[in-house]
Amino acid sequence: VAQILIVDDEVPINDLLAINLNLVGHIPVQAYDGNEALKLAESRAFDLCLLDVMLPGLDGFELLPYLKKLGVPVIFLTARDSLSDRVKGLRMGADDYITKPFESVEMLARVDAVLRRTGRGKNSELIGDVKIDFDEHRVTKNGRPVKLAAKEFALLEVLVKNANIALTRDQLINMVWEYEYIGETRTVDMHIQRLRKKLGFENVIRTVYKYGYRLER
Amino acid sequence: MKLWVKIFAAVFTVSMAALSITGAVLINSSHVRSVEHDIERSATEFDLFLTSIEQMAMFNNGSYIYSVVEYNDYYRRRGVYFALIEQGELTFCGAPGMSERCAALAYPPDDGSFSAGKGRADGVDYIIMSSFLPDGSVLIYMRDVSATYDDMRHNIRTMLIILAAAAVAIAAFAWLISRYILRPLNRLSRMTGSIADGIDYELLPEDSSEVGRLSADFNRMSLAVHDRENRLRELADERQLFIDDMSHEMNTPLASIQGYAELLQNSDCDDGIRRKAVENIVSETRRIRGMCNGLMTLTIAREQELSHDKVWLEPLFRDVTESLRDRLADSGITVISHCGVPWITGDRTLIYIAVSNLVRNAVNYSEGGSVMLSSYYEFGKKIIEVSDDGVGIPPDQLEKVTNPFYRVDKSRSRATGGCGLGLSICSKIAAAHSAQMSITSKVAVGTTVKLIFPEEFEKEDIKK
Numbered sequence: 047v048a049q050i051l052i053v054d055d056e057v058p059i060n061d062l063l064a065i066n067l068n069l070v071g072h073i074p075v076q077a078y079d080g081n082e083a084l085k086l087a088e089s090r091a092f093d094l095c096l097l098d099v100m101l102p103g104l105d106g107f108e109l110l111p112y113l114k115k116l117g118v119p120v121i122f123l124t125a126r127d128s129l130s131d132r133v134k135g136l137r138m139g140a141d142d143y144i145t146k147p148f149e150s151v152e153m154l155a156r157v158d159a160v161l162r163r164t165g166r167g168k169n170s171e172l173i174g175d176v177k178i179d180f181d182e183h184r185v186t187k188n189g190r191p192v193k194l195a196a197k198e199f200a201l202l203e204v205l206v207k208n209a210n211i212a213l214t215r216d217q218l219i220n221m222v223w224e225y226e227y228i229g230e231t232r233t234v235d236m237h238i239q240r241l242r243k244k245l246g247f248e249n250v251i252r253t254v255y256k257y258g259y260r261l262e263r
Numbered sequence: 264m265k266l267w268v269k270i271f272a273a274v275f276t277v278s279m280a281a282l283s284i285t286g287a288v289l290i291n292s293s294h295v296r297s298v299e300h301d302i303e304r305s306a307t308e309f310d311l312f313l314t315s316i317e318q319m320a321m322f323n324n325g326s327y328i329y330s331v332v333e334y335n336d337y338y339r340r341r342g343v344y345f346a347l348i349e350q351g352e353l354t355f356c357g358a359p360g361m362s363e364r365c366a367a368l369a370y371p372p373d374d375g376s377f378s379a380g381k382g383r384a385d386g387v388d389y390i391i392m393s394s395f396l397p398d399g400s401v402l403i404y405m406r407d408v409s410a411t412y413d414d415m416r417h418n419i420r421t422m423l424i425i426l427a428a429a430a431v432a433i434a435a436f437a438w439l440i441s442r443y444i445l446r447p448l449n450r451l452s453r454m455t456g457s458i459a460d461g462i463d464y465e466l467l468p469e470d471s472s473e474v475g476r477l478s479a480d481f482n483r484m485s486l487a488v489h490d491r492e493n494r495l496r497e498l499a500d501e502r503q504l505f506i507d508d509m510s511h512e513m514n515t516p517l518a519s520i521q522g523y524a525e526l527l528q529n530s531d532c533d534d535g536i537r538r539k540a541v542e543n544i545v546s547e548t549r550r551i552r553g554m555c556n557g558l559m560t561l562t563i564a565r566e567q568e569l570s571h572d573k574v575w576l577e578p579l580f581r582d583v584t585e586s587l588r589d590r591l592a593d594s595g596i597t598v599i600s601h602c603g604v605p606w607i608t609g610d611r612t613l614i615y616i617a618v619s620n621l622v623r624n625a626v627n628y629s630e631g632g633s634v635m636l637s638s639y640y641e642f643g644k645k646i647i648e649v650s651d652d653g654v655g656i657p658p659d660q661l662e663k664v665t666n667p668f669y670r671v672d673k674s675r676s677r678a679t680g681g682c683g684l685g686l687s688i689c690s691k692i693a694a695a696h697s698a699q700m701s702i703t704s705k706v707a708v709g710t711t712v713k714l715i716f717p718e719e720f721e722k723e724d725i726k727k
Contacts, residue, residue, distance in 0.1 A: 146514055211530050212530060
C-alpha cells in the first residue's frame with residue numbers, strides 16, 4: 047500500500063485518479079493547488095506524487111524541486127500533448143510522465159513501475175492464503191510453493207497490480223505477451239483456467255461477461 | 264549589354280576622343296606656326312639673296328649662273344639651296360631630287376612678290392620660293408625645313424605613346440566610375456534578393472540622388488512588407504495559441520469523461536462512486552457543449568458579415584434580463600437597467616450575445632447585490648455599460664481576461680458552467696462593430712465593462 051499525493055486543480059480528474067488508485071489498494075491524498083500540495087507534502091511522508099504541470103499558486107515545475115528535496119518520487123501529468131513540458135519535467139528530475147487523457151490501466155502501470163524502481167512498492171502481496179513475491183517470482187499457498195510457468199506468473203502479476211479493475215483479453219495479451227494479438231484470445235482463457243486451478247482462485251479471478259477478467263480482493 | 268559596360272564604354276570613348284582631339288589640335292597649331300615662321304624667315308633671306316645675286320651678276324657680265332652656283336655651294340651647309348631657270352629651261356638645281364619640282368616654277372607671279380610652296384625629296388622637306396630676275400630668268404630658293412617637320416612627326420609619336428598610356432589609365436578610371444555609379448543599384452538589387460529569399464536585410468542609405476530616392480521608397484516598401492509579415496506571424500501565433508489552448512480545454516473534460524466511463528465499464532464500484540462518475544460525465548459533457556457553442560459564436564463574430572440594423576436597446580435589455588430570470592432568482596441578485604440611448608446601429612443577434620454575456624459574467628462573479636445595465640451618451644458616443652459590485656478582477660489579470668479560455672477563478676467558472684470564452688466573444692463582437700470594450704475593476708469592489716460605440720453617422724452620410 048502506497049501513500050500517493052495527487053495534485054491537480056481539475057476536480058473530476060483529481061477524483062478519478064484517487065478512485066482508481068484506491069481500487070488497486072493505494073491510499074490517495076488529494077490537493078487542488080500548489081501551496082496546498084506543499085503543505086501536505088511537508089506534513090507527512092508520501093511514496094509518490096502525481097503532479098499536474100498547470101496549477102494555481104505554485105505550478106508543477108516550481109513544486110518539483112521541493113518534492114525532490116523531500117525525497118518524494120514524482121510523475122508529471124501533462125494535459126497538453128506538449129513534448130517540451132515532458133522533456134522539461136524529466137530533465138528537472140521527474141521520474142515519469144503521464145499525458146492526459148490517459149487510460150487508467152496505463153496510469154496504474156506507470157505508478158507501479160515508479161514505486162518499484164524507487165523501492166517503495168510492495169514486493170509481495172497476500173491474497174487469501176496465497177502469497178505472491180514479485181521480486182523472486184515465487185508464489186506460495188498456505189506456505190507451500192506453487193509452480194507457475196513464466197507467462198502464468200506475468201498474468202497473475204498484471205491482474206494483482208490492477209486489482210478490482212476489469213481487463214479485456216486484448217489488454218492482457220498486450221501486457222503479458224507483449225504483442226498485438228488480434229482475434230485469438232483462447233490463450234488468455236487457458237492461462238486463466240490454470241491460475242484458478244493452481245491457486246484456488248475460482249472466486250478471486252472473476253470473468254466479466256463479454257469483456258474480460260477482474261481480480262477481486 | 265550590362266549597364267556597367269555601357270557606362271564604361273561611354274566614359275572611355277569620350278575621354279579618349281577628347282584627349283586625342285586636343286593633342287591633334289595642339290600639335291597642328293604648333294606646326295602651322297613653325298611653318299609660318301620658316302616662311303617669314305625664308306622670305307627675308309630670299310630678298311637679301313636676290314639683291315646680292317643681282318649685284319654679283321653685274322661683275323660676271325650679267326650672267327647669273329656663276330653667282331647662283333657659288334651661293335649654292337656656300338649656303339647648302341646651312342640648308343639653303345638655289346636653282347635657276349633661264350629662258351624657260353632649268354639650267355641649275357642645287358637641291359638633290361628637286362629638279363622636276365623646280366622646272367615647274369618657270370612662271371612665278373610677276374608683281375614682284377615671291378611665290379612660295381613646299382616640296383619634299385629624298386626625305387628632306389623644303390620651303391620653295393621663286394622670283395624673276397631683271398633679265399627674265401627665275402631664281403628659285405629652297406630652304407631645308409626638315410627640322411620643323413621632324414618636330415611634328417616626333418610630337419605625333421609622343422602623342423600616340425601618351426594616348427596609349429592614357430587609355431589604360433582612362434579604362435581604370437572609367438571602370439571605377441561605373442562601379443561607383445552602380446554601387447547603390449547593386450546594393451538595391453542585393454537587398455531585393457534578400458527580401459525575396461526571406462533573409463534579414465538592412466536599410467539602404469538615403470540621399471537626394473535619384474538612386475537615393477529610389478532607396479528611400481524601397482526602404483519604405485520593405486518596412487511595410489516586414490510589418491505585414493510580422494503582423495501575419497503574430498496572427499498565426501495567436502491562432503496557434505488559440506488552437507493549443509482549445510485542444511487543452513477540450514482534452515481535460517474528455518480525459519475525465521473517458522476515465523469515468525472506463526471506471527463504470529470495468530470495475531464493480533459502489534453506488535457512491537458510480538453516482539459521482541455519472542455526474543462528472545454529465546457535467547463535463549455539458550462543459551464541452553458550452554465550449555462548442557462559444558467557439559461557434561466566436562467564429563460568427565469574427566467571420567460573418569454584420570447586418571447594420573437599428574437595434575432598439577430597451578427591448579434588448581428586457582430580453583437579456585428575462586433570459587437570466589432563473590439564475591437571478593437562485594442567486595438573489597437584481598438587475599437594474601436604465602436605457603438612455605434608444606438605439607444603436609449593428610447586428611442585433613451579436614449585440615444581444617455580448618450584452619447577455621456581460622450580464623451573466625456580472626451575475627456569476629457577484630455574491631448577492633445588484634448588477635447595473637445601462638446605456639448613455641458620453642462625449643457624443645453611445646455607451647452600453649454593465650457594472651457589478653462583485654469579486655472584481657486583480658489588476659495583473661485585467662488585460663488577460665479577454666484571452667480565449669482565460670479564467671480568473673477556475674473553480675467558480677466551472678461551477679457556473681463557464682469555459683473562459685465570454686469576454687473573448689464580447690471583445691470580438693465589439694471589434695466587429697468598431698466599438699471599444701473597456702474594463703475597469705477593483706478587487707472586492709466590483710467590475711465595470713463598457714462597450715463604447717463609435718459616433719453614429721446619419722444614414723445620408725453613409726449613402727454619400
